[in-house]
Amino acid sequence: MAIQTGTIETRVPARMDRLPWSRFHWRVVVGLGTVWILDGLEVTMVGSVAARLTEPGSGINLTSGQIGIAAAIYVLGACLGALFFGQLTDMFGRKKLFMLTLLVYLVATVATAFAFSPWYFYLARFFTGAGIGGEYAAINSAIDELIPARVRGRVDLIINGSYWLGAAGGAAAAVFFLNQAIFPTWLGWRLAFAVGAVLGLGILLVRRHVPESPRWLFIHGMQDEAERIVNRIESEVSEEADERLAEPDQSITIRQRRRIPFRMIAETAFKLYPRRSVLGIALFTGQAFLYNGVTFNLGTLLSTFYGVASAIVPLFIVIYALSNFAGPVILGRLFDTVGRIPMIAGTYLGSAVLTIPLTLLFINGMLSRWTFLALLVAVFFLASAGASSAYLTVSEIFPMETRALAIAFFYAVGTAVGGITGPLLFGQLIGTNQRIYVAIAFLLGAGVMALGGIAELFLGVRAEQTSLENLAKPLTAQEAEEGEPPGEEQKQQGEAPQQGGQRLEATRRRAEAEQVRAQAAEHRAAVHELRSSGTAEQEQSEQALADAADLRAQELDERATAHDELARVEETDDERVMAIARACAQAAEHRATALAERSTALTAEEETESRYHLTLSEAAAERGRAQEQRALAEENRSAAGEAEETSTAVAQARADMHLAWAYRHEKLADLQVARAEQDDDAARRYEHEEAELQARALAADERVRSSEHRAAADDLYSDVHTTEQVEAQRAEIAEREQQDRETERLIRERIARRQERERHGLRRFRPGPGSILGSARLGGLDVRSPRTDIESEPDREIGMLVRALSEHGPTNRRELAQLVGARYWGPGKFGQALSIAVDEGDIRRLSRSMYGPAESSGEDTGESTDESSEE
Known part of the structure; x- marks a missing residue:
């Protein structure tokens, strides 16, 4: 599996979250979720057979105190196993580890069946717990990464609640295997432990068909493998649903890393998410103390205070276990609808409150064995949903790279504080045969559960129906936003991070490219020499090496281009420029991958292998073209935000067109991968989808032309409008001039008529303005011009x-x-x-x-x- 690191944009998370529920998801649930059944089986088996292990003739002869110690050792092994295997899960992948941890469990539980002394029993229980603890880390992280966000809450709770199916099954099996009429005292309990191994073998067969988490793959530089897995899943789901899946509308940009240092993972929880860390510890400690304390010692509690015979204890445990499973099943849907915070806080606080009347009635001896069980069932109906939500919460609220280790860490801390002290405390207090001391243990458990509920109220995260990447951004996505860190090769050489590292890395890649071109020239020189003295086979070999070296040099040039583009990301604060530069960097990385695959194809020994790598080369080239189209789309979006109204429409149409072509190229890449994998069904489906996307892209081309023609028409209309305005202004001026001339003509005619009437009429002899009598001119006093205002203002x-x-x-x-x-x-x-x-x-x-x-x-x-x- 080729590992290529760089900054990439991927839609894998969105593609996984949009999938409808299908047989694939049931396979994940059965193959991975059954770890909880195994854990329930183991824990309850010990509780059910505890009384038998203390009886003479059992072949091991443990005391009640030693039973408590064995339970604590099992939990200790689970804590250490979770931490150890959790780190390996984040380093080497989910699938490798959930296969390995299951094998550890199988071997250890079979070894438990052959226990012959306390120390051997303790050792076997330790490794059984280590396998189960490792399962927690690998399984919970894988399940959350493979299950759609919209149903993640209820699915996680039901899977975690399936612990109690294992508990019920273990108790029921114990009833059968502890029947002395069928099995002797020394054999029955051994066969009961072997049941877990048989179940584990069946789970192992199912897990072979569960894929690696695509989210883990693309972060660790295996983008092509992630795409192939998602393509297969989509093909299966689409065929089952008999409908075409909708195109995802979200993507995430991350900086791929071959490995993530443990120090970075460990610091993440406490430096980036301190409130969430406190929440995780509170939830895990609360559920572990009460749960482990009661469950590990339920058999001895019933035997000591209610006289329940050891052969009948498993029947009580079956009822207790089924009620615990009912809690997550019935309440699980509400965690996705009502919300995480009210439901988690409600189940924690509710179980704590119900424990108080249980304790008071227990102290006063007012409960029979059945009423005691009924109250216990009510308490743990709520507590079981709350306990399951602790694993759900921690698996959701931390970055992808730290998910498995976060689960392991908080499980280990919470279980070490509550899961070990709880069984020890309950076991020792039950051994006193004093109800008051057992009641104190119950009240302590209620108090710790209440603290977990209060922590959820103040520190809880609203994670319902939300993508994991939106709840906690992957560390590699943060790196991509901040710019690429120094390369691993650079770190290995002891070079410290420095400003401008991308430019320096680009220069190094170009220097390597020149060295490789020198090697190519040497090979070509050898070709010329061999033409006269060598064989055709040697000549062809040297020519192939020369061509491969040329391709390697081009690959290094493309990687240098990617570093230059990432340098642009570091050097600007403009989000648009950063988006364009990232897309260009990803395009260069894909082109480099295409060249690397072509180089591999040239040097392949088998024709089949050569064709395989050539097809993958074309797939990478198509992804490069898709990123180039995305870069162009970002450029046009940027132009649309700055242009005038007409130009904005054209730029937006071009952006949509480039995005349509990007989708088409990505689908072509999927098609090429399917052909390389010889997946004919997927290839046919991708051909059909690619044809649809090509039609949409061509339609987008025509819409661009339509927008361009409209813009041209608007420009011409604008010119026409300007000409019309000039003509209208000229016409208006001419009209005003004509009106002025007409007004002047009318005034002249009016004055002429007035003067004519005054010469021939009698008005000049009447008193008043303008007449002969009373005229100021007669006295030589009037200096005004002849009166014309009354003639010029009657309009x-x-x-x-x-x-x-x-x-x-x-x-x-x-x-x-x-x-x-x-x-x-x-x-x-x-x-x-x-x-x-x-x-x-x-x-x-x-x-x-x-x-x-x-x-x-x-x-x-x-x-x-x-x-x-x-x-």
């Missing part, structure tokens, strides 16, 4: 006359004066305006005192006379 009054007659029809002079408010015009203006309107044809005089609109059809009843004579 407003004429308009009022025209409107009044148009609205009211023929009207006599007196009514007309009232209609237009002539009394406010000033002396002589009404008569002057009336006379001018008649002269200019704006109104018609119908009789001596009647006037009508100019278009009136009435007959004139008299000749027009000088209006001035009718003052």
